[in-house]
Amino acid sequence: MGDKKINKPRRIIIREEYCMGCRLCEVWCIVAHSKSKDIIKAYKGQEPRPVSGIYFEERGAISFTLQCRHCEDAPCLEACLTGAMYRDKKTGMVLHNKDKCVGCWMCIMACPYGVIKPDFKEKKVASKCDLCIEREFPACVEHCPNEAIILVNKKGERIDKE
Amino acid sequence: MKTKYLIIGNSVAGVYCIEAIREVDKRGKITVVSDENIINYSRPLISYYLGGRVTKEEMAFRDEEFYRENEVQLILNRKAVRILVEENRIELSGGEEIEFEKLLISSGGEPILPPIEGIEKVKEGVFTFTRLEEVDRLIDYIQANKIEEVTVLGAGLIGLKCTEGLLERGLRVNIIELADRILANTFDQEASRILENALGRKNCRVRKEDTIVRVEEKKGKIDKVILRSGETIPTRLLVIAVGVRPNLGVVKGTSIKCNRGVLVNDFMQTNIKNIYAAGDMTEAKDFLLQRKSVLAIWPTAARQGKIAGYNMAGKKKKYNGLFIMNSVELVGVPTISFGITNPPDPENFEILARKNEGENYYRKIVLKDNRIVGAIFMGKIERAGIFSGLIRDRLDVSSFKDDLLSDDFGLLVLPAEYRKHMVRGEGFTE
């Protein structure tokens, strides 16, 4: 997988008109960020279950999920007191380094999309979409049954999984 | 010596300025002058350092590599004493001079010291709380003198941050605040009360509408403080944290225009066209108040530094102004606040609020003409950031006003069209 690591800027787009509200994106986000990467183990095994980097919203017939937009002028980056929030040079993604995080919640304050999840016990940012930098393809995009979550390149052209 | 870009001050504004310059100009020489003796540290973290939550090493928000990579010449432990505007030079403590093409002033703020009778006699046990070396001395002093109780003058952001650290070290704290509430410029009575009660449960007592009028010493060390109310508090350690003011030392006596802070235009440019300013000593456009103001907060310094950097390097970029916002967590009660939370003329605003004492839960939204101009989130701060966007975009909220206070508040309640640009869009760009 390592060599397949993505190295081009990409972006996730949500098409709420096609979101079924199944929340499989969250399930597979959790699996993708789990130790074993095995869905049963991630949910029923001994390992700690990670928090998904996705916010799901639903009301009546409307639903959609949202994850970090990896903004060009990311307010969370500018707000971060410790440098825990940083921009990956290769991919241009906004990533988060838990070790440096002190839980000042400045990013929570600054993010206009409200897609950063706090963990008050750990006093750290609990999770934030990393566009599955470890995988070749974001788990939520790959597993969205209705292609409501799609991946595009910088020009906005759709990227499909080979 | 000569340099293309000269930056006074090595905090957040300076760092973001460097990043911006290097985006545009890979080669041009950058020189940074700092009167502190540390490569890089995050000033707001001093309370965490005091509380023992971070080590000194962990306080760096950019490592040495950062300066190497960007080929920045760091001049530490030297103070910029004077700017010779006409000659494009500055004078350092110790006489040395540096010639620049472009200059950024980001000298930050300096603590305000109110007049207190007897203070001059006190040789030990009185501290301010803005710089790392102070905190080091403070910690040594606490340990050396086995301090158990501290008096903090001022319940502003700095005072409370300091209190947070002290409480985490297991000390008792007495706070004295002149105003009728703590965090006066972001909190209202309600928020203040909730937090005071929480503090109260954690051996911290707050005295409001009071101040220290006199101090007494014993063998040069501070011994007691006497309040305006007449109360006397025996104390062996006093932290003065009534706030900061722009540190304008370096511009004194130059032709650079100042008001409360150094005045800049939308490109962070002072009245001198190759001299820029950013950070806590800068008076720039304020997004909410229709005038310039000094916004001594981290995100502002970062954004201003960045904008200044771009413009210094020749890439025109406009500063659209920010507004006051804060995030503090005291005694386990997180609070985030935006903009005008406590309008002086409430009759001209619409205020929505919801609270739950037991859970230290409080939420307040301040509206003007159906647009959000301020908000307080206490206890539950998740997704609070969405409001910063709503304020910035001046979105008319009349269609979903009832949802503003609801717990499941999210992007979904926003108008579909507005939401689309958020879920489909590229994310935030200035």
Next chain:
Amino acid sequence: MRKRLIPDIDYRVPSACGVTGIMNQKGELFSGEAIYASICNMLERGNGLGSGFVAYGIYPELKDYWCFHIMYENEKAKENTEDYLKRNFGIKHSEPIPTKKVKSLKFIPLLWRYFLGIEKNVESAEDYIIKVVMDINKEIEGAFVFSSGKNMGIFKGVGNPDEIGEFFRVPEYKGYIWVSHNRFPTNSVGWWGGAHPFGILDWSVVHNGEISSYGVNKRYLENFGYFCTLSTDTEVITYLFDLLVRRHKIAFETVGNILSAPFWSQIERIENKEERELLKTLRMVYGPALVNGPFSVIVANSSCMVGLNDRIKLRPLVAATKGDFLYISSEEAAIKIVSPQLDKVWMPRAGEPTIGKLM
């Protein structure tokens, strides 16, 4: 008894074949030796189960009379047929078809020819003849009309071309168009009527191939009153030519674009819109007349001889010219043996008709 003797009247018998044709486009008569030599040079393409010849211009003195070549299984059939003919025609002349004894030939039927004049007044002589031929072949037990044109005649039977040619004394006739066929059926057939050429009116067709569109073509022809009694591809092709050329008045060139139509991809590539539209219309309207599957065919009537291949040329066909002579054949060798020096030799492209006309 019919069934035992002539299974291929009820079954389509796929066959590979040799075909060859020679035409003098000035209409000058020449002897059957040439065609005899030509077909006999392709014995390999047959298996002794059928061959035949057709010649145009062989009855100059009786050229205005319809000449029926009829084969009978017995005298009874002959009597019934002749009664029928008397009732419907004026019989100018009738005689046994002259033959020579060839030992190896079996199941030889009675072979007679009649020169007939139509005395009733009929709307279309051709349609009348077709009707008569169909009647006899359908209704009269043991009788079969295998040639029914004017100033032309078909000679065919079960045997190798050399045997059949010798039997019918082909070299002794003189004609301006000669076409011959050598058959390789995949099952044993005993009936002489099953041999080729097949003819109706002055049409004659020899064909090498197996038509996958048979079912479509057959049912399409039924719409126009053609009933295929022989279950042979050749019969279908003959009727298609009669329908398109005689009744629908379509030129041979165009008929080629119907029977082995160009592909849509080719049509779309044509610049000229009218041409494109015409070909599209032809396929749209005459789709059921498209002859699919492998074939090379030589069709002749009194005025022309035409060679045609299927649309992807799955069976061989060579053409050549020498002076006024046009040669069309399965094999170049079958031409060279007749005329070693040729002006031009070519392989007609798939679906592109090779046409010889009387000048």
Next chain:
Amino acid sequence: MAIPKKLREFDVVRDDEKCIRCEVCCRMCANDVHSYDAETDKVSADSAKCVGCHFCEDVCPTEALVIKRNKSQIKRNANWKNDALGNIIKQANTGGVVLIGMGNDRPIRDYFGHIVLNASQVTNPSIDPLREPMELKTFIGSKPDRIELVEKKSKIKNTTEIPPQLELETPVLFTAMSFGSISLNACKSLAKAACDFGTYWNTGEGGLHKDLYPYAHRCIVQVASGRFGVDREYLKKGAAIEIKIGQGAKPGIGGHLPGEKVSAEISSTRMIPEGTDALSPAPHHDIYSIEDLRQLIFALKEATDYKKPVGVKIAAVHNVAPIASGIVRAGADFVVIDGIRGGTGAAPQIIRDNVGIPIELAVAAVDQRLREEGIRHRASLIAAGGIKSSGDVVKAVALGADAVYIGTAALVALGCHLCQRCYTGKCNWGIATQDPYLTKRLNPEIGAKRAYNLLRGWSLEIKEMLGGMGINAIESLRGNKEQLRGVGLHEKELELLGIKHAGEAW
């Protein structure tokens, strides 16, 4: 008394080892079968509510779910089966007509299954579609029996007027399914697929929604007894017009779209008040006989300046051949025959299961009859109802059809699992529903891709079969019964189909 509710049809089997409590099934099931209990931390199912659409099975990320048939079974009985009993119980409860969706599910003889195809061996070569051209282009419309050609300065010109035609790249069209019976997303999927592939789709009696205008140039607009959504604009927009007389699933029966399904969108498209029942009468009340039909046909041709083919759709019934002949003589450019296996959004089960005849026999009969009358060329013949594979397409064409309509097959490509509950409007696959919570599940981009793939896959297979027969153009298969043989059919059936039995040579 104790009242029997219904017979349980399905059993929801959950592998608790695999169930991760993600509750996807709970969220997705429109019939509320699954539910999560936080106390016991268990997901449980009310199998009685399960209709067997298999959506949950499909979305379950751990494949923990299996839907099994026939949980509760009555005592073995040769005559009384679950469905008979189930219907009686339903009716005893409601006193109403038993409704059902999709096509006939009774074991009426599948003649396609008893017909085999030919292939070339030795005596003529089979053709490899990968190397040689293989043509499926099909024209739907009336053809002249011959054309008059004139030669003008060595240019040959056709002087015969050719009636309007539909040009198909493959002899398969999407049959009439109205917006209302299926969701707009389902319509979009089929419409786009038809345009992309070069065939046609059909509005059914649902009118033409404005979102579908971009696909109107490949749309057959239907005029049915309710006349819903019919106006000049509508007729002009379509590529062809289809007068619907009958439908294979419910010959002699009208249609009924309940008011609660008539949303704002549907009401504007059908041009009826929102919330009112959309009732299509059993007959057209202006067509009580064949000459009335002729009038309507020509009224529609007039309205469209004779620029569009006008066809007539009827259900395959006993007298189908003479009726079809009458329709051709009445001026129809194409005739659609819908067999007893044809689908529907809602029909009385008793009608669906018992009325009509199989399409195979109907097509053979109609084709033969039209040929005998010498008018076969005057109209194209479209076979519908129970086309399940490209094999069926080839057989239908060889039996005499010019093209086939597919409905059920197309919906299956969109996800349908034939639970036959279309009439409930709770289609979990977002097909037969107007509930926005469900319709959004059908992403028309994906739907169009899948429907397109189906057409592509079938077309490739048809080419393979043609090549095998040594045929390289579909017109050489049309009515080519020589390429068909029956297996296990008796004399009469063979005679009606017009084919020989396997084992017989040419």
